[in-house]
Amino acid sequence: MSEGKLSAGFVIALGAITLTSPLAIHLFLPAMPEVKSGFDASDALVQATFSVTFMAMAVATPVYGSLSDHYGRRPVLLGGLGLFLLGSLASALAGSILALIAGRLVQAMGAACGLTLARAIARDAYGPEALVKAIAYLTMAYTLGPMVAPTAGGLLIDNFGWRSVFWFALAAGGAIAASSYFVLFETHARRAAAGASSGVLRHYGVLLRDTRFVAFILQPAFMSFMFFAVAAASPFLMKDVLGRSETEYGLYFMCFPVGYCSGNWISSRLSGRVAIESMVLIGAVVCLAAAVAQAACVLAGFLSPLIIFVPGGVMSFAQGLSLPNAQAGAMRIRPELAGTAAGLGVFVQMLLSALSSQLYGFLADGTALPMIWISSGGVVFAVAAAIYSFAKRVGDAEALAAPAVPRRAETEIGKA
Numbered sequence: 001m002s003e004g005k006l007s008a009g010f011v012i013a014l015g016a017i018t019l020t021s022p023l024a025i026h027l028f029l030p031a032m033p034e035v036k037s038g039f040d041a042s043d044a045l046v047q048a049t050f051s052v053t054f055m056a057m058a059v060a061t062p063v064y065g066s067l068s069d070h071y072g073r074r075p076v077l078l079g080g081l082g083l084f085l086l087g088s089l090a091s092a093l094a095g096s097i098l099a100l101i102a103g104r105l106v107q108a109m110g111a112a113c114g115l116t117l118a119r120a121i122a123r124d125a126y127g128p129e130a131l132v133k134a135i136a137y138l139t140m141a142y143t144l145g146p147m148v149a150p151t152a153g154g155l156l157i158d159n160f161g162w163r164s165v166f167w168f169a170l171a172a173g174g175a176i177a178a179s180s181y182f183v184l185f186e187t188h189a190r191r192a193a194a195g196a197s198s199g200v201l202r203h204y205g206v207l208l209r210d211t212r213f214v215a216f217i218l219q220p221a222f223m224s225f226m227f228f229a230v231a232a233a234s235p236f237l238m239k240d241v242l243g244r245s246e247t248e249y250g251l252y253f254m255c256f257p258v259g260y261c262s263g264n265w266i267s268s269r270l271s272g273r274v275a276i277e278s279m280v281l282i283g284a285v286v287c288l289a290a291a292v293a294q295a296a297c298v299l300a301g302f303l304s305p306l307i308i309f310v311p312g313g314v315m316s317f318a319q320g321l322s323l324p325n326a327q328a329g330a331m332r333i334r335p336e337l338a339g340t341a342a343g344l345g346v347f348v349q350m351l352l353s354a355l356s357s358q359l360y361g362f363l364a365d366g367t368a369l370p371m372i373w374i375s376s377g378g379v380v381f382a383v384a385a386a387i388y389s390f391a392k393r394v395g396d397a398e399a400l401a402a403p404a405v406p407r408r409a410e411t412e413i414g415k416a
Contacts, residue, residue, distance in 0.1 A: 013183040014121060015141030016176045017077065020084055020114035022145025023169045024053050024107050029231070029253070030154040030246040031162035033239045038162065039097040043236075047361025049097070049104050050232065054354030056108035058347050061116045065343020066203065073121050073339070074186045080113025081177040087111075088173055092166035107169070116346045120339040123331055124187035132276065135324040136268035140261050154250035188339070203340045207333065212392055216330040217345040219280055219385035220323045223287055225352040226378030227319060230294075230312045231256070232357035233364070233371035237308060241366065244305065252305050255313035263320020276325040277386075277393040283322025284379075284386035290314035291379045298368045308368075315375075322386070329389070352378075 028050065036046040060080075068076045087107025094100035122134040156164040207213050234253070238244045244252075267279060294311035297303075331341045356374055363370035 009179075009183045010125075010185075013179040014118055014125075015138060016179055017081075017114045017184075018118045018138055018141055019145045019176060020081070020111040020173065021057070022149045023088075023172055024057075024084070024104075024111035025050075026145060026149040026253075027153045027165050027169055028053075028104075029150055029235055030250055031157055031165050032235055033246075034157055034162040035097070035100065039100075041097045043364050044358075044361045045097055045101075047232065047358060047364075049101050051354045051358035051361065052101055052104050053108035053111070054228075054350045054357065056105050057112040058351035058354055060109045060112035061346040061350060062204070062340065062343035064113050064116045065120060065339040065341070065346075068117055068120055068188065069203075069337065069339040072186050073117050073124070073188050074180075074184060077113050077117045077180060077184070078177070080110050080117070081173065081180060082110065083107075084110030084113075084173050085170060085177065088166050088170040092163050092170065103166075107166075112346070112350070116339075116343050119327060119331070119342040119346075121184070121187050123335075123338040123342070132271040132324050132328040133268045135327050136264045136271065136320075139264045139320065139324055140268075144257070144261075150253040151247070151250035154246035154248075157246050203337050204344065207337060207341055207344060210333055212389065213330050213333050213341070215385045215389040215392065216280070216326045216333075217348045219284060219382050219389065220319065220326045220345070221348040221352045222378045222382035222385060223284070223315070223319050223322065224349045224378075225356040226287065226291060226375040226382065227256075227312070227315050228353040228356045229360050229371050229374035229378065230308065230315065232360040233368065234308050234312070236364065237303070237368055237371075238305065241303065241368075242305065248305075252309045255309040256316045259313035259316035260320045263317040263322075264324060265320075267321055267324045271324075275393065276329045277390045279325040280322045280329070281386040281390045283318040283320075283325075284383045286321065287315050287318035288379050288383055290318065291375050295372045295376060298372050303368050326389075 032046055032050060035041070035049060036043070039046075064076055064080060084107055087103050087105070087110055089103075091100055091103030091107055094103050118138050119135055122138055126134040152168070153165045156168060235246075235249055238249045238252070239246070263283070270279065290311040293314075294307065297307045297311075327342065327345055330345050331338045334341065356378065359374055360370055363374070
């Protein structure tokens, strides 16, 4: 299906479904200190209300991808949006920290449908040639959520309390579900009729045996591992260490989505001009530079909002450079398994993000040092995965360029 045949409503609705993730993740970030005081809960338990979203998304995303390859994108998407609405309502009504964690779990399982199925639908609608650009534009739409959600969340919390963020998510999710029902049509024409679970597992095996695919999904995942150490630490460092308000935190937080959106815009402009592997490597190197600068400032004894958010914004920019290219590279390896590939990619990304944020919850000591140690470990592995994918492309290119040995020469070599 060509880009020109898609209505403006279809494109807007496709971008809107990516907002379910920031509605589940970033809208809640400013509420965490209020939840802690409201329920008199420990740091680790409050952090679980945040990290559980990544755990749930990590588990749900490959399921959504595989189900959509078999049953179609539209019914699976609508089911996921229904779960998101149910979880938002349960979280708004939660009477204890454990009930809130349970509500967040259901909300996140529903939100997982957005980013995975948006990429799969884009693969169906735009084709492999325009996939990097399509993913970049979708990710730019996605960044509107992180750009607005923390600020909106801070304003809501300051004026109406922390439960208001879930009522807002419920209203926004209802609008997204309505637009998806009335505007989005089925794009996956070659869906199978209820494949067995063994077939789904075989698809996972096919993809995971390809080292190029593994490198493509690990690089953005470890960059997310690094970034979410900063994201998880930032509200506590801003409120408890620096004494800033939730609204001010939300305004500073905009450095992250602005950087992410800028990186995605550059990726869309360079699509088709610069090799995917090169963009992935460039993003990793930029991210390494930002992490080193932030660590140097913290270890030297300096801490301010700018030291938290400016390097974090550069890390987000680096993610924007590499993620659309890495996702497109992963989905190109086996086009018939595009939904499964997208689901696995988001699964690993969310899993490592959850591990990072929860690890920070366990290591938090009232300083910025745990954030630095966790982010430093993530960036090392991200760079390693990027170098591997780049080296693999160079090696494959050299193998294709090497002249074939004539059969007669092969015979002579054998005799020798």
